[in-house]
Amino acid sequence: MLLAKVRGTVVSTCKEPSLRGVKFLLVQLLSDTGEPLPDYEVAADVVGAGINEWVLISRGSGARQHEGYVDRPVDATVVAIVDTVSLASGSLYSKREDLS
Amino acid sequence: MLLAKVRGTVVSTCKEPSLRGVKFLLVQLLSDTGEPLPDYEVAADVVGAGINEWVLISRGSGARQHEGYVDRPVDATVVAIVDTVSLASGSLYSKREDLS
C-alpha cells in the first residue's frame, strides 16, 4: 500500500455499468517524509475518506478485495484512513494533530 | 485509475483471436494538473469515448472486469468518460466547459 492524501473527486455519468455507485477520489501519493509526489491515483473509496485526510491505497487486484468489488474494473482503492505513521526516527503524521 | 485523454485509434487485422471486435484507443495519460504526460496506453474502449475526451483507464486485471472481457488479453481499458474533476483547490476539468 502507499500513503496518499485526498485532494478531490472525479465524477462520470457514462461509465462501465458495474461502476455505478462507486465514489472516485483523486488522491495524491505521498513520499516517506509526507511530501506530495507528482503521482496520483483515481481510487474507489470504500471507507468514506474526506478531503485532506491521509489514506492508504491498494492497487492492482488487491483493490477489488472488498464485498461487491471483485467484478468491477477498479485498479486502485482507498482501503484505510491513516491515524498515525510512527517511524523509528519519530512521528511522521498524527491525524489528531493534523486536524487540530 | 488514471486520467487520460483520447488521442486516436490503433487498428490491427492480425491479432489474438479473442481481440476481434475490440476497439483500441490510444490515450495520453494526464498529470494531476491536466497536462499531458509522456506516458500513453493503447486501451480497449467499452464506453464509446471520442477524440479529446477525458477518460478514466483501468489497468492490469481490472481492465478485464467487463462482460465478455475476462478471457481477452487486454491490460488497459477505458472504463469511464469524465464529467468533472473537482479538487479542494478548485475545478480542474469540466466536460461541458471543455467542449463549449
Next chain:
Amino acid sequence: MLLAKVRGTVVSTCKEPSLRGVKFLLVQLLSDTGEPLPDYEVAADVVGAGINEWVLISRGSGARQHEGYVDRPVDATVVAIVDTVSLASGSLYSKREDLS
C-alpha cells in the same frame, strides 16, 4: 497495451517445462511519437510477428489470456500486429507505407 517494435529473438533450452514451444521475441517499446524507448520486453509471440513490425504487447495476467497459456509463467505477450495508428493530429504509422 503498449506499442512495440520487434527487434529479435531469445532462445533458451533450460527453462520452466511449460515454456516449451513458446517463441520469445525481444521487442522495443515505442513512445507515442513512434520513437524507441529505453524499455524493452521479452514477450511470448502468439501472432507470428516478424522483425521490425509494430506490435501491441499485453503485460501481466493479460499476457496469459490465450488458449494454452493460462498456466505458463509468462508476463508479456505480443497480442496484435499493428496495421495503423491514427491520431487526431495525423497518421503516426501505417504498416503498408512502412514496408514499401
Next chain:
Amino acid sequence: MLLAKVRGTVVSTCKEPSLRGVKFLLVQLLSDTGEPLPDYEVAADVVGAGINEWVLISRGSGARQHEGYVDRPVDATVVAIVDTVSLASGSLYSKREDLS
C-alpha cells in the same frame, strides 16, 4: 521480491473491515548495494519483523498468498526476514553482523 528495511508502523482505525488485525509496516526499499531508495511500501507483516531488520517484500497478488489473506485488499507483504545477502563480489548483508 525486493529488499527493504523496516522503518516504522502505520495505524488505522477506520479501514476496510477485512484489514482488522493486519499489522502495517512502513518499509524502505533498498538498492542492490544496500542503500535506501526513495521508494517505500506500507506492507502487511506476516513474519513479525522488527525495526531496522532487512526483509523481503512481495507485491501484487503475491502479497495475498498467505493463509487468511486471499480476500484482503493488500498489495504488499513482508514475507521473509533476511539472514544474509551473498553476492559473487562478496557479502552484502549479514543479520548477525548488522545487529552486533
Next chain:
Amino acid sequence: MLLAKVRGTVVSTCKEPSLRGVKFLLVQLLSDTGEPLPDYEVAADVVGAGINEWVLISRGSGARQHEGYVDRPVDATVVAIVDTVSLASGSLYSKREDLS
C-alpha cells in the same frame, strides 16, 4: 519477461511458511544492450541458474505459474536460462561464448 544476470543469493530462516525450500537469487536486470540496470529482483529459482548466467525473469502472477508455486507469496521467478539473444543488428549474447 526481462533479461537479468544472476549475482548472488538471499537466505532467510524466518519466512512465510510456504516459502520453505524456495531458493532466492538476486538478479540484476539488463538493458537491451546487455548492460546492468540499477534495478534488481530477488527471484525464486525454478531452473537451477548459476552465478553470472543470463536468465529470463517473470514477474507478477506469472511468477507463480509453476507446479507447487500457485499459493506461494512470490512475485518474481527465474523461468529460463538464456542461450542466445539475437537481434536484427547482430548477436547480443551467446552463452557458449560468454562462458568460454
